[in-house]
Amino acid sequence: MTAVAEAGQARPLMPVEQALEQLLALAEAAPIREMENLPLAEAEGRVLATDLVASLDLPPWPNSAMDGYALRNADWQGQPLPVSQRIFAGHAPQPLQPGTCARIFTGAPVPEGADCVEMQENTEVLEDGRVRFLEALQTGQNIRPQGQETRRGEQVMSAGTRLGPIELGLAATLGHGRLDVVRKVRVAVLSTGDELVEPGLPLGPGQIYNSNRRLLVSWLQRLGCDVVDAGILPDDLARTRACLASLGDVDLILSTGGVSVGEADYLGAALREAGELALWKLAIKPGKPLTFGHFQGVPVIGLPGNPASTLVTFGLLTRPYLLRRQGVADVTPLRFDMPAGFDWPKPGTRREYLRARIEQGQVRIYKNQSSGVLRSAAWAEGLVEVREGSTPKQGDSVPFIPFSELLG
Numbered sequence: 001m002t003a004v005a006e007a008g009q010a011r012p013l014m015p016v017e018q019a020l021e022q023l024l025a026l027a028e029a030a031p032i033r034e035m036e037n038l039p040l041a042e043a044e045g046r047v048l049a050t051d052l053v054a055s056l057d058l059p060p061w062p063n064s065a066m067d068g069y070a071l072r073n074a075d076w077q078g079q080p081l082p083v084s085q086r087i088f089a090g091h092a093p094q095p096l097q098p099g100t101c102a103r104i105f106t107g108a109p110v111p112e113g114a115d116c117v118e119m120q121e122n123t124e125v126l127e128d129g130r131v132r133f134l135e136a137l138q139t140g141q142n143i144r145p146q147g148q149e150t151r152r153g154e155q156v157m158s159a160g161t162r163l164g165p166i167e168l169g170l171a172a173t174l175g176h177g178r179l180d181v182v183r184k185v186r187v188a189v190l191s192t193g194d195e196l197v198e199p200g201l202p203l204g205p206g207q208i209y210n211s212n213r214r215l216l217v218s219w220l221q222r223l224g225c226d227v228v229d230a231g232i233l234p235d236d237l238a239r240t241r242a243c244l245a246s247l248g249d250v251d252l253i254l255s256t257g258g259v260s261v262g263e264a265d266y267l268g269a270a271l272r273e274a275g276e277l278a279l280w281k282l283a284i285k286p287g288k289p290l291t292f293g294h295f296q297g298v299p300v301i302g303l304p305g306n307p308a309s310t311l312v313t314f315g316l317l318t319r320p321y322l323l324r325r326q327g328v329a330d331v332t333p334l335r336f337d338m339p340a341g342f343d344w345p346k347p348g349t350r351r352e353y354l355r356a357r358i359e360q361g362q363v364r365i366y367k368n369q370s371s372g373v374l375r376s377a378a379w380a381e382g383l384v385e386v387r388e389g390s391t392p393k394q395g396d397s398v399p400f401i402p403f404s405e406l407l408g
Helices: 016-028 167-174 212-222 239-245 266-274 307-325 375-379 401-406
Strands: 001-002 035-037 068-071 083-089 101-105 117-119 123-125 130-134 156-159 178-182 186-192 226-233 251-256 273-283 289-295 299-301 336-339 353-360 362-365 382-386 399-400
Touching: 001 123, 016 289, 016 307, 068 130, 101 399, 156 167, 186 212, 212 226, 212 251, 212 307, 226 239, 239 266, 251 307, 266 273, 266 289, 299 307, 307 353, 307 401, 353 375, 353 399, 382 401, 399 401
Parallel strands: 001 273, 083 101, 186 226, 186 251, 251 299
Antiparallel strands: 035 178, 068 101, 068 117, 123 130, 273 289, 289 299, 336 399, 353 362, 353 382, 382 399
């Protein structure tokens, strides 16, 4: 048993980048290697377990990019050409007869002997059925060559790719009906605190509803995790030990409410007895306290209890950890600069993430940035990052991270 970084030892706050680097290193040390083979219809949101290699050229043959007429450029000297065949998508054409053209439709195979396609808008069909071409032609025009997008044997997706609609469509285009994917991450979610009450039950004196577990369970499900809802931990050491011991088959135990060194900190006591515990104080606001440890070999992450702190630390730190354990390489959410529609006159010693939304080409922040308020996140469209010591004002460029980048 190892206890790390006990309270009482004053030390500098850990930068966000350092915390993320350490979490990703811990994730890489415990990769999830088990995989399952799923039909495409069940693979949405999963992570590709093996490289996907093209088994055919794409397109598999030269095809027309337009509705029009296929011909051999050298056969046309300005004269109208007779139509020798009609070619639809999904039908194999005959070789093109010399001195003729073929009526062809978008996606249809270009017949052997043809080397250009003219769009129908640049042609005129005469009364005798011959086709007059109204503009100069170039060899290769309006033809998608075989293998233009992908060549057989080419790697088109690497292991660790998250599978969304576009990736699944690409796999289908290449003829793959099933894919090897990383098995789902199993995450147990629990809460601590006598003040917590399940939604729907009456509140007692000093009690609040448990919103964090609902937030995290829903979020984890959107990330494709198998979630074990472990409920609210009782303030009893023996029952806390028993609860944790029952979660030995999960990949991560995720708690909210924080871990301290107080007399009533039964979760912290159980972790110190049966594993290791690191108490990190991060240079982030909201979300200063973060816990990482192990209970009987199972990783444990403890998020702060205030709802906005839970949101920020899960989105920016825990989500990348879970993705990296599945082999996802790029876990950094998209961010882009926007003009600030607010003044932030007081420089801070921590990286601040303000709930904000885009209005009229600027980002505007919610009036109440308290860490205990989720209403601000429901109003917002993302987070504005305010770096340590900075004081952005109206019109200054500030980084914005959309919630859409964090929630899925």
